[in-house]
């Protein structure tokens with residue numbers, strides 16, 4: 001285990017088992033449909049790479065970059081940094097996230113993508129912190145519900161570090177304090 005972690009919450013075996021389970025569900029649900037997988041960068045990159053390799057269908061994939069700025073008491077303002085390159089008209093989209101926290105990012109994205117002509121939008125998130133939710137959001141494919149602790153690894157970062165850890169762990173409090 002990395003020295004900055006208090007404990008490992010989800011090890012590689014648990015993650016990969018869940019990835020295969022979700023991939024199987026997506027594969028069954030999108031058989032014969034015009035589907036596209038969309039990863040939200042940067043946090044989803046590891047989960048996305050593992051997930052798409054377990055879905056045995058032919059489909060295009062793309063990435064989006066969105067960012068949310070939060071200051072003081074004002075609610076998060078969400079901006080597209082990179083949209084989709086491909087036309088999504090009539091396509092069934094599966095949006096892949098690392099973690100749903102407040103739910104703001106995806107509740108902003110979903111109507112925008114429907115406006116651009118997507119036939120349907122499903123949300124797939126490896127992690128869910130339901131206690132942090134401020135806007136309602138349906139998660140169609142969910143990996144794990146976790147308590148309100150700050151987690152890193154398997155794509156998730158703290159100050160752009162720890163994304164490359166192959167498991168998900170909770171940071172020691174002193175790591176935040178020193179940052």
Ligand code: IMP
Pocket residue numbers: 043068097098099100101102103104105106149150151152156157158
């Ligand atoms: P929200 O659901 O719009 O609040 O956005 C969730 C985003 O917040 C995720 O995509 C992550 O980038 C970030 N985030 C939330 N909780 C954590 C965490 O525990 N570790 C790392 N990033 C997190």
Ligand code: MG
Pocket residue numbers: 040041042043044098
């Ligand atoms: Mg993120």
